[in-house]
Structure formats: C-alpha cells, structure tokens
Amino acid sequence: MSERSTQELQEIAKKIRKNILAATTEAGSGHPSSSLSGVEVATMLYFGGVLRHDPKRPEWPDRDRFILSKGHAAPLLYSVLAEAGYFSTDDLLTLRKFGSPLEGHPNMRRLPGVEASTGSLGQGLSIGIGHALAAKVDGKDYRVFVMQGDGETQEGQVWEAKMFAGNQQLDNLTLIIDRNRYQQTGKVVEIEDLDPLADKLTSFKWEVTEIDGHEMDQVSKAFDWARGVSGKPQAILASTKKGRGVSFLEKEGNYHGKPVPKEELEKAFKEIEAGLS
Ligand SMILES: Cc1ncc(C[n+]2csc(CCOP(=O)(O)OP(=O)(O)O)c2C)c(N)n1
Numbered sequence: 001m002s003e004r005s006t007q008e009l010q011e012i013a014k015k016i017r018k019n020i021l022a023a024t025t026e027a028g029s030g031h032p033s034s035s036l037s038g039v040e041v042a043t044m045l046y047f048g049g050v051l052r053h054d055p056k057r058p059e060w061p062d063r064d065r066f067i068l069s070k071g072h073a074a075p076l077l078y079s080v081l082a083e084a085g086y087f088s089t090d091d092l093l094t095l096r097k098f099g100s101p102l103e104g105h106p107n108m109r110r111l112p113g114v115e116a117s118t119g120s121l122g123q124g125l126s127i128g129i130g131h132a133l134a135a136k137v138d139g140k141d142y143r144v145f146v147m148q149g150d151g152e153t154q155e156g157q158v159w160e161a162k163m164f165a166g167n168q169q170l171d172n173l174t175l176i177i178d179r180n181r182y183q184q185t186g187k188v189v190e191i192e193d194l195d196p197l198a199d200k201l202t203s204f205k206w207e208v209t210e211i212d213g214h215e216m217d218q219v220s221k222a223f224d225w226a227r228g229v230s231g232k233p234q235a236i237l238a239s240t241k242k243g244r245g246v247s248f249l250e251k252e253g254n255y256h257g258k259p260v261p262k263e264e265l266e267k268a269f270k271e272i273e274a275g276l277s
Pocket residue numbers: 034035037070072119120121122148149150151152153178180182183184185242256
C-alpha cells in the first residue's frame with residue numbers, strides 16, 4: 001500500500017524517535033518512553049499511505065482521523081505531525097513551554113492536525129466512535145484510527161465504547177492498542193490483567209489481529225487487513241516495548257514520564273541511528 005519502502009519508513013521512524021527525545025529533554029518533562037513504543041504504528045499511519053490526510057488542509061472534511069487516546073504520548077503525535085508538514089519541526093523544541101501550542105497533552109484548539117484533546121485516559125475511543133458514526137450517517141468514506149495504551153484499557157468507559165462500536169458494526173474504525181505491558185506504576189499484568197484481551201474484543205463483536213508493533217512489515221499488513229474487514233470494528237494488538245530504541249530506557253522497564261538527561265542525549269541518538277536490535 002505504501003509508496004515508501006520499509007527502509008525509508010524506518011529512516012523516518014528514526015527521525016521521529018530523535019525528535020521525541022530532543023523535545024522532551026529540552027522541556028525537562030514529558031513522556032518519551034510512552035511515545036517511543038508507538039513510533040512504528042504512527043509512522044506507518046502518516047507516511048506509509050494508511051491515513052488519507054493533507055497537512056495543508058487539516059480540516060478537510062473527508063480526511064481520515066487519527067486520535068491519540070493515550071494523550072501523554074503527545075511528543076509522538078507532535079513529532080509525526082511536524083515531520084508530515086503540519087507545522088515546523090523547530091516548534092518541537094517549544095514543547096511544554098509557556099505560550100506554546102505544543103502543550104503537555106494534545107490540544108485540538110491550538111494545534112493543526114490534532115483531532116481530539118486527550119490526556120484524560122479512556123476517552124479517545126468514544127470520540128473516535130463519534131467520528132466513525134458521523135461518517136456512516138453522512139455517507140462519507142473516511143476512516144478513524146485510535147491509539148490506546150494497554151493500561152488505559154482498564155478504564156470502564158473503554159469497554160462501554162467497545163461494546164457500542166461492535167453493536168454498531170463500525171467497520172470504518174480501527175483501534176490500535178500499544179501493548180507495551182507497563183502503565184504508570186508497574187506491570188499491567190500485576191495491576192489489572194487484560195488477558196485474554198483478544199477474546200474479550202472478539203466477544204464484543206470486533207475483529208482482532210496481534211502483531212509485533214515494531215516490525216514495519218507487520219504493521220503495514222495489519223492496516224491492510226483492517227481495511228478489508230467489513231461489518232465489524234478492528235483491533236490491532238501491537239506488542240511493543242516502552243522506551244523502544246534506547247537501551248537504557250528499554251532496560252529500565254518502566255521509565256515512565258521521565259525525559260532523558262541532557263548528558264545522555266547524544267548516546268541515545270547514536271543508539272537510534274544504529275537502529276532497532
Ligand atoms: C483518567 C486518567 N487517570 C490517570 C492518568 C495518569 N496517567 C498518565 S499516563 C498513565 C499510565 C498509562 O499507561 P498506559 O495506558 O499503559 O500507557 P503507556 O504510558 O504505557 O504507553 C497514567 C495512569 C490520566 N492521564 N488519566
């Protein structure tokens with residue numbers, strides 16, 4: 001589906017990773033590790049020909065919508081939007097600064113390309129359902145993509161939304177669960193186990209596929225698969241690693257909400273350049 005090769009997409013993913021770290025380290029706050037786990041999925045959406053969008057017309061009525069429900073991964077969204085041309089990549093270094101539209105969590109009223117103001121976990125899927133339902137009512141063919149965290153999936157509203165989407169047969173809706181196995185305070189499995197997650201979704205009348213969320217080719221195939229499903233919403237369970245691409249973030253396991261110290265930044269950049277091992 002993509003006009004870009006896997007290698008070209010991997011190169012874009014490297015840029016996105018570096019910009020996530022540059023912005024959060026400059027800000028001295030934010031969530032780099034939560035952003036890094038979603039890089040391949042977001043790169044495929046915006047640069048792999050999945051999302052129908054036009055950075056020059058962020059309000060184009062027929063655009064596909066991407067909603068980052070795990071809004072704390074705002075540096076991921078901002079890096080992808082900047083790389084796509086919604087605004088300048090120089091603006092990334094204003095993240096979380098007083099007056100900057102690049103707020104700690106995405107604000108749809110201040111930044112082009114942001115489809116929903118998120119950050120309060122659990123709400124993005126409901127917003128996405130609103131768009132998907134509107135497309136059906138209006139006879140439009142745009143699609144809606146939502147990215148949720150795995151810890152976020154514990155929110156009650158998430159299950160109301162999933163039940164509703166299944167019953168409404170919203171086949172223009174694709175949910176990606178960024179399954180990095182950690183939430184703020186520890187391992188998801190130890191806090192509120194989600195398994196069997198695929199079975200739960202299937203029983204809610206969803207189609208489900210499980211992939212390695214860092215393998216570009218698997219991510220690409222999953223989006224192709226989603227497009228081919230009719231009569232049901234689709235969930236892509238993407239197994240990922242929090243902090244992916246930077247060994248000392250990955251090793252830490254749950255390096256949540258902490259920027260890389262300035263003195264470690266060059267080391268992190270070098271690892272990202274070397275590519276995923
Ligand atoms: C309703 C709500 N409760 C708590 C928080 C605080 N919080 C921010 S990130 C986070 C952990 C989220 O974990 P997960 O969804 O797995 O995302 P990850 O960072 O692992 O990608 C929490 C509890 C919040 N933003 N919203």
